[in-house]
Amino acid sequence: MAQYRIVSGSVAVISIQNPPVNALSAAVREGLLLSVRAAASDPLVRSVVISGHNGPFCGGADIKEFGNVSHLESGPHLVEIFESVEALAKPVVAAIEGFALGGGLELALACHYRFGHSEARVGLPEVSLGLLPGAGGSQRLPRLLGVRAALDMIVTGRHVAAGEALKLGLLDRLTDGNTVDAAVRFAQSAEGKPLDDRRLGNRPCPPLENIDAFFEEALIHARGRARGAAAPLACVQAVRGAATLPFLKGMELEKRLMETLMTSGQAQASRYCFFTERGAARWTTPTGARWDTCRARPISTAAVIGLGTMGRGITVALARAGLSVVAVETQEHQLDEAQRAVSRMLKGGGGVSYSADLQAAAGADLVVEAVFEDMAVKEEIFKQLSSVCKPGALLATNTSSLDIDRLASCTLRPEQVLGLHFFAPAHVMRLLEVVSGPRTSPQTVAAAMQLGRRMGKVSVAVGNCPGFVGNRMLKPYLEQAYFLLEEGASPELVDAALEEFGFPMGVFKMSDLSGLDIGWRVRKEEGLTGPGVTADQPMRTRRGRRYSPLGDLMCEEGRYGQKTGRGWYLYDRPGARVARSDPWLRSFLEEYRERHGLLARRIDQQEVLERCLYALINEGFRVLEDGVAASPQNIDAIYVFGYGWPKHRGGPMFYAAQVGLARVLEGLEKYHKAHPDSPHLQPCSLLRRLVASGSPPIHKWSEVVKGHRSQL
Numbered sequence: 001m002a003q004y005r006i007v008s009g010s011v012a013v014i015s016i017q018n019p020p021v022n023a024l025s026a027a028v029r030e031g032l033l034l035s036v037r038a039a040a041s042d043p044l045v046r047s048v049v050i051s052g053h054n055g056p057f058c059g060g061a062d063i064k065e066f067g068n069v070s071h072l073e074s075g076p077h078l079v080e081i082f083e084s085v086e087a088l089a090k091p092v093v094a095a096i097e098g099f100a101l102g103g104g105l106e107l108a109l110a111c112h113y114r115f116g117h118s119e120a121r122v123g124l125p126e127v128s129l130g131l132l133p134g135a136g137g138s139q140r141l142p143r144l145l146g147v148r149a150a151l152d153m154i155v156t157g158r159h160v161a162a163g164e165a166l167k168l169g170l171l172d173r174l175t176d177g178n179t180v181d182a183a184v185r186f187a188q189s190a191e192g193k194p195l196d197d198r199r200l201g202n203r204p205c206p207p208l209e210n211i212d213a214f215f216e217e218a219l220i221h222a223r224g225r226a227r228g229a230a231a232p233l234a235c236v237q238a239v240r241g242a243a244t245l246p247f248l249k250g251m252e253l254e255k256r257l258m259e260t261l262m263t264s265g266q267a268q269a270s271r272y273c274f275f276t277e278r279g280a281a282r283w284t285t286p287t288g289a290r291w292d293t294c295r296a297r298p299i300s301t302a303a304v305i306g307l308g309t310m311g312r313g314i315t316v317a318l319a320r321a322g323l324s325v326v327a328v329e330t331q332e333h334q335l336d337e338a339q340r341a342v343s344r345m346l347k348g349g350g351g352v353s354y355s356a357d358l359q360a361a362a363g364a365d366l367v368v369e370a371v372f373e374d375m376a377v378k379e380e381i382f383k384q385l386s387s388v389c390k391p392g393a394l395l396a397t398n399t400s401s402l403d404i405d406r407l408a409s410c411t412l413r414p415e416q417v418l419g420l421h422f423f424a425p426a427h428v429m430r431l432l433e434v435v436s437g438p439r440t441s442p443q444t445v446a447a448a449m450q451l452g453r454r455m456g457k458v459s460v461a462v463g464n465c466p467g468f469v470g471n472r473m474l475k476p477y478l479e480q481a482y483f484l485l486e487e488g489a490s491p492e493l494v495d496a497a498l499e500e501f502g503f504p505m506g507v508f509k510m511s512d513l514s515g516l517d518i519g520w521r522v523r524k525e526e527g528l529t530g531p532g533v534t535a536d537q538p539m540r541t542r543r544g545r546r547y548s549p550l551g552d553l554m555c556e557e558g559r560y561g562q563k564t565g566r567g568w569y570l571y572d573r574p575g576a577r578v579a580r581s582d583p584w585l586r587s588f589l590e591e592y593r594e595r596h597g598l599l600a601r602r603i604d605q606q607e608v609l610e611r612c613l614y615a616l617i618n619e620g621f622r623v624l625e626d627g628v629a630a631s632p633q634n635i636d637a638i639y640v641f642g643y644g645w646p647k648h649r650g651g652p653m654f655y656a657a658q659v660g661l662a663r664v665l666e667g668l669e670k671y672h673k674a675h676p677d678s679p680h681l682q683p684c685s686l687l688r689r690l691v692a693s694g695s696p697p698i699h700k701w702s703e704v705v706k707g708h709r710s711q712l
């Protein structure tokens with residue numbers, strides 16, 4: 001798995017061969033070490049070039065081996081191989097095309113020179129796998145770039161483009177031509193020259209003033225980036241080692257830190273996320289249609305109907321994916337404003353034209369309706385689109401919860417109607433829920449999934465039900481948060497618990513950000529509040545179950561969140577972002593409790609987490625049972641990429657498996673006993689069956705789910 005050949009009489013070219021990303025599997029490591037030894041001992045060889053076969057240099061260690069200690073242990077270790085490379089008495093040049101990531105870049109850092117193609121990118125993304133660059137990267141990179149630049153790359157894990165890498169001094173030269181040929185020529189020119197100074201292990205780290213203060217601040221910053229995640233903190237510690245210890249001592253520290261991370265639940269969860277992200281693309285339907293057999297008609301033109309915040313973001317996302325887009329808004333003043341906003345986001349026209357007439361959608365391959373959440377309005381638009389649009393055009397709605405099938409019924413082409421549930425801001429957020437109704441054709445799903453990929457989204461195929469997967473599961477989570485306020489908690493307490501768990505924002509801050517009026521409108525539509533509710537109905541009960549009117553009361557007070565400068569928190573002015581505690585809210589909650597005879601009790605963070613998260617997870621099991629999501633992995637992808645679930649906790653279903661299904665069941669039983677009027681706390685039958693069948697690992701849950709009707 002490492003090809004070895006001699007070119008130009010004296011250059012050994014070692015080529016890593018392990019498609020698709022030339023990962024450093026046990027076989028590659030074996031081949032690499034043998035090749036390095038062969039080059040060292042062959043008197044005819046005077047220099048060495050290391051490259052990747054067929055394009056990419058190397059995507060790093062083989063992540064598939066990480067869960068399997070015997071694979072990881074077999075073959076030589078990366079550290080040993082890289083030491084041999086660095087120690088070689090002949091110049092070694094890395095020829096980097098495509099990407100050099102993780103162990104791939106660590107290999108390049110062990111080489112004496114680094115040549116890059118101008119379109120290559122390099123990085124140490126281990127942190128997003130819950131790890132640190134554990135094969136010398138945390139010690140060599142600071143010696144090359146200095147602590148600041150190295151720490152930034154290691155803690156963020158970002159990919160650095162070749163141009164920037166050249167400026168940083170990470171790459172020695174760039175070429176637009178054949179990188180291997182250029183590296184071979186250079187290697188020959190370096191034959192016989194001294195190498196001591198080129199060995200990063202020999203170099204001291206460039207000095208840094210106020211080391212203690214610098215690393216204190218770096219730790220605070222790393223903690224803030226991903227709350228509760230261990231890897232960023234370990235990265236900072238390792239780089240501090242590089243700045244303060246001799247190379248070999250630093251390597252020992254790196255090894256100790258890596259050993260702790262490698263076996264941690266967080267690394268396991270992050271790795272799981274890596275594969276769920278990619279696995280979501282492999283969709284299937286109950287009719288047997290599959291991602292790899294179903295042909296999708298390509299989409300090259302699109303129309304977006306409605307240019308509010310969502311419509312603008314969707315327009316930008318489609319235009320950036322290279323589609324020609326017509327953006328339609330029937331209200332003229334809104335159209336002008338939207339045009340300016342979209343142009344700003346696209347930094348120019350970007351293939352978008354504008355119209356106030358729905359007829360402009362006539363020639364589009366795909367239409368995305370993004371008007372506000374009102375079924376009657378959407379039905380009318382779909383009726384019109386059905387006659388305006390060309391045959392074969394796909395008609396999508398960006399609704400976040402309404403019935404796709406009802407909209408399909410307004411058209412003469414129900415098999416071409418689907419939901420494309422984007423998340424705000426639509427041009428930034430990675431998640432796309434691709435929602436099929438019972439009549440949506442597999443070709444329609446295939447086209448949407450392909451388009452999602454073009455837009456750089458994590459697209460997940462889901463079935464049609466109120467709220468689909470993400471918002472359906474969010475409902476019980478929100479509901480428990482409201483109940484906790486009624487029982488004595490404050491928004492600050494609930495948010496602190498969730499943020500400590502790792503969410504970037506607690507539920508109440510999130511609600512202030514997205515606007516309390518959105519949920520209010522949905523509840524009105526569902527008949528839970530508003531004019532349809534008669535005065536004789538108890539305020540805290542709906543349809544025989546506990547109901548909290550807190551959100552409705554807040555909206556009646558005009559507290560919509562950030563946009564009004566007041567919500568669950570107080571803001572300096574409408575649109576401001578910094579949330580402050582609001583004494584008004586405290587009195588409001590006290591009066592509310594008194595009015596309803598509720599006794600405030602002490603609530604701890606554990607109860608907050610268990611009530612909110614277990615209720616959400618329980619609904620996740622119901623989603624699986626109902627066949628609305630194809631797998632627990634798909635649910636987790638939705639939560640990690642659309643709802644801020646911390647990656648180092650894998651997603652709600654993975655988290656349930658990690659906590660232990662029996663413990664989740666026990667928790668739900670306990671809370672349901674205490675709150676029998678809250679059906680979301682009643683453990684669902686799939687969870688019970690999984691526990692009864694011995695809590696199988698997550699990849700085997702589908703065997704227990706089997707037999708249920710798929711909605712996909």
Ligand SMILES: CC/C=C\C=C\CC(=O)SCCNC(=O)CCNC(=O)[C@H](O)C(C)(C)COP(=O)(O)OP(=O)(O)OC[C@H]1O[C@@H](n2cnc3c(N)ncnc32)[C@H](O)[C@@H]1OP(=O)(O)O
Nearest residue numbers: 021023059060061062063064078101102103125134135278
């Ligand atoms: C003592 C030291 C011990 C351990 C040291 C560890 C250091 C490391 O190197 S950790 C790994 C660091 N590398 C990465 O994090 C890179 C991860 N990969 C990517 O970011 C991307 O895959 C990519 C390399 C940029 C390529 O992207 P793209 O072209 O979009 O293809 P994908 O769909 O992402 O991937 C294709 C295919 O390859 C699989 N794959 C990718 N990287 C790895 C890998 N490092 N190991 C194993 N497999 C990998 C990926 O899963 C895809 O396969 P599927 O079957 O579709 O899942």
